[in-house]
Amino acid sequence: MVWFRDALLGLLMLSGISHASPTGRRVPKHATIVDRRDISGNYTFIIAGGGIAGLTLADRLTEDPTARDVITEQSANQVVAFWTVSVLVIEAGPIDPGLDGILVPGAYAPYYYFWPNQFTVPQTGLNNRTIFAICAQVLGGGSAINAMVYIRGKAEDYNGWGLLGNPGWSWNNLLPYFMKSENFTRPNPAFAASANITWNEAVRGHTGPLQNSYASYIFPAAANWWNAARAVGFPAILDPNDGTKPGVFAMPSVVDARNGAYTRSYAKINHYDRVSASRPNYHILSSHTVSKIRFSGTKAIGVDFIPTAGGNASTAYAGLEVILAAGALHTPQILQLSGVGPRSLLQGLGIPVVADLPGVGQNLQDQPTLSVPYTFTNNKEPNSNTFANNATFNAEQRALYDAHQPSAYSIVASLSTNIAVLSLQDATPSYHGIARSAANANPADSLPAGTDPTVLAGYVAQRALILSQFESPNIGVGTVSWGTGDAAQVYHLRPLSRGSVNIASTDPLATPLIDYRTGTDPVDWRVYLAIFRKNRELFATPAMQALGPVEGAPFGLNVTTDEQIVAVMKDLVNPSNAHQCCTAAMLPKALGGVVSPQQKVYGVQGLRVADISFWPMEVSGAPTATMYAAGERLADVIKQEYSLI
Ligand SMILES: Cc1cc2nc3c(=O)[nH]c(=O)nc-3n(C[C@H](O)[C@H](O)[C@H](O)COP(=O)(O)OP(=O)(O)OC[C@H]3O[C@@H](n4cnc5c(N)ncnc54)[C@H](O)[C@@H]3O)c2cc1C
Ligand SMILES: *[C@@H]1O[C@H](CO)[C@@H](O)[C@H](O)[C@H]1NC(C)=O
Ligand SMILES: *[C@@H]1O[C@H](CO)[C@@H](O)[C@H](O)[C@H]1NC(C)=O
Ligand SMILES: *[C@@H]1O[C@H](CO)[C@@H](O)[C@H](O)[C@H]1NC(C)=O
Ligand SMILES: *[C@@H]1O[C@H](CO)[C@@H](O)[C@H](O)[C@H]1NC(C)=O
Ligand SMILES: *[C@@H]1O[C@H](CO)[C@@H](O)[C@H](O)[C@H]1NC(C)=O
Ligand SMILES: *[C@@H]1O[C@H](CO)[C@@H](O)[C@H](O)[C@H]1NC(C)=O
Ligand SMILES: *[C@@H]1O[C@H](CO)[C@@H](O)[C@H](O)[C@H]1NC(C)=O
Numbered sequence: 001m002v003w004f005r006d007a008l009l010g011l012l013m014l015s016g017i018s019h020a021s022p023t024g025r026r027v028p029k030h031a032t033i034v035d036r037r038d039i040s041g042n043y044t045f046i047i048a049g050g051g052i053a054g055l056t057l058a059d060r061l062t063e064d065p066t067a068r069d070v071i072t073e074q075s076a077n078q079v080v081a082f083w084t085v086s087v088l089v090i091e092a093g094p095i096d097p098g099l100d101g102i103l104v105p106g107a108y109a110p111y112y113y114f115w116p117n118q119f120t121v122p123q124t125g126l127n128n129r130t131i132f133a134i135c136a137q138v139l140g141g142g143s144a145i146n147a148m149v150y151i152r153g154k155a156e157d158y159n160g161w162g163l164l165g166n167p168g169w170s171w172n173n174l175l176p177y178f179m180k181s182e183n184f185t186r187p188n189p190a191f192a193a194s195a196n197i198t199w200n201e202a203v204r205g206h207t208g209p210l211q212n213s214y215a216s217y218i219f220p221a222a223a224n225w226w227n228a229a230r231a232v233g234f235p236a237i238l239d240p241n242d243g244t245k246p247g248v249f250a251m252p253s254v255v256d257a258r259n260g261a262y263t264r265s266y267a268k269i270n271h272y273d274r275v276s277a278s279r280p281n282y283h284i285l286s287s288h289t290v291s292k293i294r295f296s297g298t299k300a301i302g303v304d305f306i307p308t309a310g311g312n313a314s315t316a317y318a319g320l321e322v323i324l325a326a327g328a329l330h331t332p333q334i335l336q337l338s339g340v341g342p343r344s345l346l347q348g349l350g351i352p353v354v355a356d357l358p359g360v361g362q363n364l365q366d367q368p369t370l371s372v373p374y375t376f377t378n379n380k381e382p383n384s385n386t387f388a389n390n391a392t393f394n395a396e397q398r399a400l401y402d403a404h405q406p407s408a409y410s411i412v413a414s415l416s417t418n419i420a421v422l423s424l425q426d427a428t429p430s431y432h433g434i435a436r437s438a439a440n441a442n443p444a445d446s447l448p449a450g451t452d453p454t455v456l457a458g459y460v461a462q463r464a465l466i467l468s469q470f471e472s473p474n475i476g477v478g479t480v481s482w483g484t485g486d487a488a489q490v491y492h493l494r495p496l497s498r499g500s501v502n503i504a505s506t507d508p509l510a511t512p513l514i515d516y517r518t519g520t521d522p523v524d525w526r527v528y529l530a531i532f533r534k535n536r537e538l539f540a541t542p543a544m545q546a547l548g549p550v551e552g553a554p555f556g557l558n559v560t561t562d563e564q565i566v567a568v569m570k571d572l573v574n575p576s577n578a579h580q581c582c583t584a585a586m587l588p589k590a591l592g593g594v595v596s597p598q599q600k601v602y603g604v605q606g607l608r609v610a611d612i613s614f615w616p617m618e619v620s621g622a623p624t625a626t627m628y629a630a631g632e633r634l635a636d637v638i639k640q641e642y643s644l645i
Pocket of ligand 1: 579
């Protein structure tokens with residue numbers, strides 16, 4: 001049926017009780033957490049990184065509708081299962097045993113499983129601050145520890161990726177995968193009406209693995225913020241996930257609300273636990289770090305890996321492909337360690353060059369964040385502070401949650417239940433002037449001196465696209481929100497500044513040089529300032545003034561001029577919302593690209609990038625939704641290429 005099936009036939013053969021491969025390798029009956037001593041054989045695909053993309057792919061590549069138990073003629077008692085594909089996922093982090101802080105939205109602190117000891121280089125655009133660079137190190141990746149926000153980008157985001165030289169990429173192409181990836185549980189109708197929760201049924205999936213819904217509770221002051229957002233001109237939109245214009249909406253959350261329990265639905269649960277009982281061909285090795293891709297010439301044939309705690313390397317081989325899914329800070333690290341990257345960087349470290357790809361590790365983007373402190377003379381009770389201030393309320397809400405009743409514990413702690421995405425014209429009437437002044441600047445001035453000409457060419461193309469997006473009402477540049485507690489959140493979605501991730505050592509466990517370069521392009525401050533001022537305008541409306549808000553130091557109403565506001569922002573802005581992306585960008589090679597529209601790494605064979613590193617540019621949403629869809633899409637691309645479907 002498939003051309004290479006015979007070659008792989010019997011890769012995994014199962015007998016009734018013991019499971020022996022033709023090479024004598026014993027394989028388990030179910031998808032398994034393997035010990036590295038068991039990894040003596042070969043896999044069809046090896047995936048480096050068990051996050052959203054890695055586990056989505058592993059699930060889809062191991063689902064084989066033609067796999068079945070077969071009674072062989074040779075030995076009547078032997079049951080032999082023919083699996084076309086076997087997959088090994090190697091994940092640097094541990095496996096969460098089911099901590100409250102992971103599964104219960106309202107218990108989302110303290111935080112767990114941050115990649116340890118990882119700091120940026122001094123950020124020259126942010127008063128030389130050195131900042132802890134957050135990303136996940138746990139099975140499930142970011143989906144295990146993120147804030148569960150589910151916001152797709154807009155149609156113009158993905159259409160823009162297509163315009164940058166990626167045929168086959170558009171909103172229309174990705175929409176079926178958004179829908180395939182999710183199972184949207186409709187909220188209780190009466191609650192939805194009272195909380196202004198609306199959705200567009202035409203774009204929501206109801207059969208996918210990712211469980212998706214809304215918190216079952218709102219704090220009363222959320223209505224004040226909603227009305228304030230409407231008063232400053234943000235439209236109330238039907239569904240932030242239908243690709244159309246930005247506006248104000250209730251916060252969709254990656255929560256499993258099927259039985260009223262409201263637990264986190266994350267990649268380990270929805271793309272591993274869900275299928276593990278039926279997948280002898282799906283293996284996971286946790287707490288091990290992929291240190292290097294093995295090449296035969298320029299064909300990737302396997303990976304070296306070491307215990308994340310330190311130790312000697314082992315090797316696993318991949319018959320068809322090695323797939324990198326280690327996230328935007330670590331996929332470029334693996335590539336560079338393996339000799340795929342900027343020639344001068346590799347040669348300086350004595351690494352033999354397998355493929356000279358100047359774009360590897362460049363084009364780093366994120367979505368900077370800012371908390372604006374507020375106190376209130378007249379806030380409504382209860383609010384998100386009441387958890388900490390009132391033990392009775394806290395215990396009462398926890399008991400309701402445990403009884404599967406509507407509860408404030410269904411809200412991700414620290415988060416709001418409504419939010420607005422703003423286009424630049426939603427933020428300021430000066431949007432055209434900002435776009436024009438940006439057009440008059442020399443793009444080369446935004447990148448470090450000595451940037452490779454192809455990387456610069458890619459940036460010139462991205463920048464032209466972003467400036468056109470500045471004039472569009474249908475794409476976002478920022479968000480504002482307020483969780484009813486002591487800060488408003490003001491986020492910047494669409495920076496012009498570009499950073500980098502470059503190794504400084506051949507030690508695979510050493511932190512690479514992470515330089516977000518946030519705020520190095522002056523236009524970013526004009527845009528961020530506009531979003532900041534819009535937030536102030538929102539707090540000045542009667543709906544918010546009824547709560548008696550007082551903007552706190554180091555902001556405050558004495559901080560009025562653009563210069564004063566930006567000066568405080570440089571001290572407070574976090575360069576990252578842990579939305580790092582774009583460091584192995586899908587762009588033509590002449591534009592500094594690292595992967596093709598099929599996500600194949602240029603200049604080598606048998607190697608793809610599945611994680612968020614492949615994005616060419618940030619989207620005007622949050623990454624999770626797009627990464628689940630992109631994982632589904634890539635699985636189909638790979639299956640089609642090898643006739644697996
Ligand atoms: C604290 C936090 C909050 C966030 N909040 C939100 C949110 O509310 N909404 C939203 O949409 N997005 C959010 N994000 C971002 C989102 O989770 C990520 O963008 C997304 O998980 C990226 O998916 P990925 O598949 O590219 O990589 P990841 O999910 O990050 O997975 C990468 C995996 O690779 C592993 N890895 C790395 N290097 C190696 C190696 N050398 N060998 C083996 N394994 C390796 C890592 O341990 C990790 O598990 C948040 C992220 C964090 C960390
Ligand atoms: C695995 O693949 C390698 C390299 O292709 C080969 O040398 C080795 O014999 C294979 N091992 C098994 C157990 O099939
Ligand atoms: C940041 O560091 C650079 C290089 O050391 C220096 O030139 C610059 O003046 C510093 N900026 C601030 C605001 O301290
Ligand atoms: C999807 O969710 C509904 C409840 O909203 C549930 O009845 C159904 O079983 C779920 N389907 C899947 C595939 O998870
Ligand atoms: C919902 O919207 C209506 C109409 O704009 C408004 O009156 C109400 O206060 C809002 N409620 C919430 C919880 O946002
Ligand atoms: C690592 O390899 C060396 C050399 O083969 C050996 O002496 C050492 O015991 C190994 N260490 C571990 C932790 O296995
Ligand atoms: C604390 O919460 C309880 C339960 O919701 C409520 O009855 C009580 O009034 C609250 N106390 C204060 C001081 O707000
Ligand atoms: C504004 O007032 C605060 C609090 O008094 C103070 O810390 C800050 O320096 C003032 N800022 C300016 C720009 O005057």
